[in-house]
Amino acid sequence: MxxxxxxxxxxxxxxxxxxxxxxxxxxxxxxxxxxxxxxxxxxxxxxxxxxxxxxxxxxxxxxxxxxxxxxxxxxxxxxxxxxxxxxxxxPGAAEQTPMWQETEASPETEVLRSRDAGAIRKLIDALAEPFKETFVLREINNLSYREIAEAVGAPVGTVMSRLARARAMLRAAWMAEEEHSR
Amino acid sequence: MTCDEAKILLHALLDNELDAGHAREVEAHIAGCPACAAELAAQRDMKRVLSDANLRYTAPDRLRARIEASLPQPQRQSLSRRSVLRGFAMGSAVSALAASGVVAVVLRQDDQQRVLSEVVSAHLRSLQAGHLTDVISTDQHTVKPWFNGKLDVAPPVIDLTAQGFTLVGGRLDYIDARAIGAVVYRRRQHVINLFVSQTSNTEYRAPKTETMQGFNCRRWGNRGLNFWAVSDIGADELAEFVDKFETAMKANVEG
The missing domain is CATH 1.10.1740.10 (RNA polymerase sigma factor, region 2, helix turn helix motif)
Known part of the structure; x- marks a missing residue:
């Protein structure tokens, strides 16, 4: 008892x-x-x-x-x-490079079409680690950079570069899919 | 600032994580660099689309229940009763007769628990607007005759205003599928329901206080009647009410 x-x-x-x-x-x-x-x-x-x-x-x-x-x-x-x-x-094993690559940003800005949550979740799911967790902690769990650094045990600078890369990869994947569905 | 630096820092700018000095530096770079300006616009656009979508998951209730169940739990009364039964089921030396006696006791307790919960429910119902009293009177000689013919028992109606408990009226209620009398008192802003029913047991049973859903219920038996006094006032005040009531009733009978 x-x-x-x-x-x-x-x-x-x-x-x-x-x-x-x-x-x-x-x-x-x-x-x-x-x-x-x-x-x-x-x-x-x-x-x-x-x-x-x-x-x-x-x-x-x-x-x-x-x-x-x-x-x-x-x-x-x-x-x-x-x-x-x-x-x-x-996924996310080192040898499995995503089929999209971080591209040099083209000067013109394409506006993303709104997608339903399920489709966006799939795109996020496909991100490689440790970029995915950084992205989810920031964008979905709403942690500050400092809190993310605390949770993942990495310096804030690392968190920033991972986040930048995660967002670049996500946007590239998103646009590749839009391209595909056209 | 180089473009490589800016491509990382523009995210911190978007997330409001930069101090004023760094924010100015990034903005200055972006103002003079179409590629970085496009990247900032693109990322701002994606952030907007993302914030429109619900990307969170909700934990299933069964997960919540599993975690709750894994935390140390306060021992519950029903559990201990069940473990009494289990103990008897396992103790081979205990005769079936003795075991059935225990079962009867256990069932009686459950029965009392059920009646207690009905009494508390009736008290709660009475607090809803317009349900408190069928007859409103602070005069016991008005309330008492009102019960005549409505019940197989005449509930004692005693004015305790002088003792600090104001009589406000009476009501018919149903407990355990039987019509039963409720005499209503007030202590300051608190309502006390005194439920009265007939019992074949004429023995005196001393008052006992139980608590359910935050209400105190003091139960006793006397002169062939069962009493339940229910209220949200403190246990000590409820005990005082029962003492005053019993004393006054004794004086009525003897006087």
Whole structure:
């Protein structure tokens, strides 16, 4: 039977961490590209977060949870790399260069057509790591550069260059698809 | 500033992450560089389209439930009752007769729990506009006769205004599928519902306070009647109400 301390800690944890469940789940969906893997990873993330909650000193809960989730997801990547079946549909491996390349920007600006969320999610899913996670943390999870640096354990300068590259790749892929559908 | 630098920094400009000095530098470069200006416009355009789309996912309820279930939980009463049953099911030395006795006790408790929840529901219903009283009177000699013929029992109606609990009226209610009398009191802005029903048990049962959904309920039995006093006032004030009521009723009977 849990003691009073455990119950109080659980309650504090509930109030601090559970409001970000959708955020953590969103990142997990983009990182793992699979709904049930994402659920498992998020649950594991919250278990670990509770375990380390005593040593949590803030200030921001969201980047802290994201950092834990990344570790969980990296373990999942490692597992997939060992499992034969998973290899083929794992993108972002170094040898798999995306079919679009970052192009020299053409001076004329084409306006992108609005797309439904599902199509955009697919484009984001196809981005290679670590560019995808930087992009999702900034554009979808609304973290500041400093918070992203905290969550991924990289300097702010690295975050900036990854983000620039992620956006360039996404836009190129987006335009390539529009070209294709014409 | 070179174009390579500007192509990275223009994102920080878009995201409002640059301090004023750097922002000016990037803007100055862009003003003189059509390629970087086009890139900035293109990225601003993409940001706009992205912000129109809902790209977030919503965690499924079952995931929330799974995480909730993995947190340390306060022990619940129903759980402990079930574990009592499980203990008996597993203890081979315990005779079936004794076990069935326990089952009866357990069921009776569940029954009381159900009645308690009905009493609290009735209290909640009474707080909705226009549901509190069928007969409005601060005079016990008006409220008491009103119940005549409506119930198989005459609920004691006692004016406790002098003791700090104002009688406001009476009402018919239904608890456990039976018509039952409710005598309504007020303490400051708080409503106290006193539910009264008949019972074949004439033994005195001492008052006991239980809490459900934030309401205190004090239950006791006396002279063949079951009483439930329900209110959102504190447990100590509710106990005081029951004491005053019992004292006054005793005086009525003996007097």
């Amino acid at each position: 849990p003691g009073t301390d455990d119950l109080q800690k659980a309650q504090r944890f509930r109030e601090a961490a559970l409001p970000y469940l959708d955020d953590v789940y969103t990142l997990a969906r983009y990182l793992l590209r699979d709904a049930s893997d994402a659920e498992d990873a998020v649950q594991e993330c919250y278990l670990r977060a509770l375990k380390h909650f005593d040593s949590y000193r803030g200030p921001a809960m969201k980047p802290w949870l994201f950092a834990i989730l990344r570790n969980v997801c990296n373990a999942e990547y490692a597992r997939r790399a060992h499992s034969h079946a998973a290899i083929e549909d794992t």
